Amino acid sequence: MTSTRPLRADAARNRRLLLTAAADEFAERGLDASVADIARRAGVGKGTVFRHFATKDDLIAAIVLDRIDALNAVGEKLLEAADPGAALLEFLTVAAHQRQQRDLSFLQEAGGLTAEVTRVRDEMFQTVHRLVDRARAHGAVRADVTGSDILLLMCAPNYVTSYVRDASPDLWRRYLAIIFDGLRPEGAHPLPHPPPAAP
Amino acid sequence: MTSTRPLRADAARNRRLLLTAAADEFAERGLDASVADIARRAGVGKGTVFRHFATKDDLIAAIVLDRIDALNAVGEKLLEAADPGAALLEFLTVAAHQRQQRDLSFLQEAGGLTAEVTRVRDEMFQTVHRLVDRARAHGAVRADVTGSDILLLMCAPNYVTSYVRDASPDLWRRYLAIIFDGLRPEGAHPLPHPPPAAP
DNA sequence: CAATAAGCGGACCGGGCGGTCAACTTGTTA
DNA sequence: TAACAAGTTGACCGCCCGGTCCGCTTATTG
Numbered sequence: 493m494t495s496t497r498p499l500r501a502d503a504a505r506n507r508r509l510l511l512t513a514a515a516d517e518f519a520e521r522g523l524d525a526s527v528a529d530i531a532r533r534a535g536v537g538k539g540t541v542f543r544h545f546a547t548k549d550d551l552i553a554a555i556v557l558d559r560i561d562a563l564n565a566v567g568e569k570l571l572e573a574a575d576p577g578a579a580l581l582e583f584l585t586v587a588a589h590q591r592q593q594r595d596l597s598f599l600q601e602a603g604g605l606t607a608e609v610t611r612v613r614d615e616m617f618q619t620v621h622r623l624v625d626r627a628r629a630h631g632a633v634r635a636d637v638t639g640s641d642i643l644l645l646m647c648a649p650n651y652v653t654s655y656v657r658d659a660s661p662d663l664w665r666r667y668l669a670i671i672f673d674g675l676r677p678e679g680a681h682p683l684p685h686p687p688p689a690a691p
Numbered sequence: 692m693t694s695t696r697p698l699r700a701d702a703a704r705n706r707r708l709l710l711t712a713a714a715d716e717f718a719e720r721g722l723d724a725s726v727a728d729i730a731r732r733a734g735v736g737k738g739t740v741f742r743h744f745a746t747k748d749d750l751i752a753a754i755v756l757d758r759i760d761a762l763n764a765v766g767e768k769l770l771e772a773a774d775p776g777a778a779l780l781e782f783l784t785v786a787a788h789q790r791q792q793r794d795l796s797f798l799q800e801a802g803g804l805t806a807e808v809t810r811v812r813d814e815m816f817q818t819v820h821r822l823v824d825r826a827r828a829h830g831a832v833r834a835d836v837t838g839s840d841i842l843l844l845m846c847a848p849n850y851v852t853s854y855v856r857d858a859s860p861d862l863w864r865r866y867l868a869i870i871f872d873g874l875r876p877e878g879a880h881p882l883p884h885p886p887p888a889a890p
Numbered sequence: 891c892a893a894t895a896a897g898c899g900g901a902c903c904g905g906g907c908g909g910t911c912a913a914c915t916t917g918t919t920a
Numbered sequence: 921t922a923a924c925a926a927g928t929t930g931a932c933c934g935c936c937c938g939g940t941c942c943g944c945t946t947a948t949t950g
Contacts, residue, residue: 499896499897500896500897500946500947500948501947501948502896502897502898502946502947503896503897503898503947506897506898524937526936526937526938527937527938527939528936528937528938531899536898536899537898537899537900538899538900538938538939539897539898539899539900539939539940539941540897540898540899542938542939542940543896543897543898546939547938547939548938548939637869641865641866641869644851644852644854644855644866645847645851645866645869647850647851647854648844648847648850648851648870651846651847651850652843652844652846652847653843653887655843655846655890656843656887656889656890657889658889659887659889660884660887662884663884663887665883665884666840666882666883666884666885666886667840667843667844669880669882669883669884670836670840670844670870670873670874670882671847671869671870671873672873673872673873673878673879673880674869674870674871674872674873674874675869675873676878678877678878679872679875679877679878680872681868681872683865683868683869684864684865684868685859685861685862685864685865685868686865687865688852688855688858688859688862690855690856690857690858691854691855698926698927699916699917699918699925699926699927700917700918701916701917701926701927701928702917702926702927702928705927705928723907725906725907725908726907726908726909727906727907727908735928735929736928736929736930737908737909737929737930738909738910738911738927738928738929738930739927739928739929741908741909741910742926742927742928745909746908746909747908747909891950892949892950893948893949893950894947894948894949895946895947895948896945896946896947896948897944897945897946897947898943898944898945898946899941899942899943899944899945900941900942901940901941901942902939902940902941903938903939903940903941904937904938904939904940905936905937905938906935906936906937907934907935907936907937908933908934908935909932909933909934910931910932910933910934911929911930911931911932911933912929912931913928913929913930914927914928914929915926915927915928915929916925916926916927916928917924917925917926917927918923918924918925918926919922919923919924919925920921920922920923
């Protein structure tokens with residue numbers, strides 16, 4: 493299918509430079525960082541960006557792919573941990589920590605829904621479902637929460653702290669702890685709405 | 692200070708039309724809904740928009756002001772409720788419900804930080820702090836959460852459900868319930884980080 | 891080292907944006 | 921109802937964006 497000969501040495505270097513420059517630029521300026529600025533930051537011409545990524549959306553998709561892949565790898569390793577409850581909490585901690593360093597959540601929504609992104613994302617979703625199933629079977633989370641619930645709540649700690657000016661870089665830990673307490677079996681009240689089918 | 696004579700009848704009508712048209716347009720298209728589209732939706736010329744609101748940001752600020760004011764009014768009424776715990780939950784429910792109908796959260800961040808917006812927003816913050824203090828004193832929420840915590844967590848239910856395609860319009864209730872369970876005294880674990888000073 | 895194609899760069903293009911303005915219309919008032 | 925100020929309008933401006941294109945440079949290969 494994609495039987496592509498290896499990139500020329502300089503091209504491969506530029507591709508890597510572009511990906512990190514773009515991630516930095518997006519993290520700083522948000523979704524509408526301009527392609528021209530990204531090129532300047534990477535030290536290449538604007539045309540070079542479009543040689544590697546046909547559109548701005550393709551560039552976004554490539555960044556998103558890397559991140560989801562890395563997170564999935566962490567999740568799969570944690571599936572073999574001894575304590576399923578601690579493993580789930582650790583996964584959420586790593587996810588939030590990754591996101592704290594560079595918040596690229598908005599990229600997910602706009603643009604980057606390639607076939608390949610969808611594939612890798614679904615793999616990651618499966619991994620999380622497995623982590624949650626193990627934790628629930630072990631009694632570490634309440635019986636009425638699902639993998640989908642955790643996938644949605646996963647991003648909340650970073651989101652809420654993003655409203656605080658000059659926040660401590662570890663503030664997200666506080667809200668992860670509160671939300672995780674809400675996921676525990678002790679003192680759980682019945683939920684007023686069924687979980688979504690989707691993710 | 693702002694001793695402004697009353698608007699002409701048609702001008703007042705157009706102003707109201709513009710505010711609702713803009714709110715609808717922003718809710719549908721997001722932050723970069725164009726001023727031209729807003730004018731078209733309101734049935735007026737583009738120039739009229741800038742007669743009423745000097746810049747796009749001023750328009751945003753006017754919308755934000757309305758919403759925060761409405762929410763604050765609800766909060767103040769709930770300060771007199773019999774059950775402080777139920778009052779806090781009711782406030783969070785109303786806030787999330789308002790936001791579910793039209794999500795304009797992004798407006799807050801970009802543009803709309805006028806002096807007047809800041810003033811009304813701080814009033815609303817005070818109201819929430821009072822609601823939380825009453826609930827804590829009543830034993831309805833854990834001792835280690837503050838008004839600032841609730842102000843941050845307030846928006847989380849809508850945020851997390853925004854990721855679900857074709858979600859039930861009431862799905863946010865599920866996540867408000869989970870998070871509120873995390874705020875209760877029963878089964879609370881110590882929090883790993885102090886609350887922020889800011890909001 | 892010579893030949894070749896892969897990669898590079900930046901001037902350039904069309905389009906849509908926020909914002910301006912001067913000619914025109916209309917509500918208000920005495 | 922006459923006269924004026926207040927309000928309206930849409931063509932227009934400058935700007936910046938994503939994306940194109942073609943002449944030039946350079947890594948690779950036999």
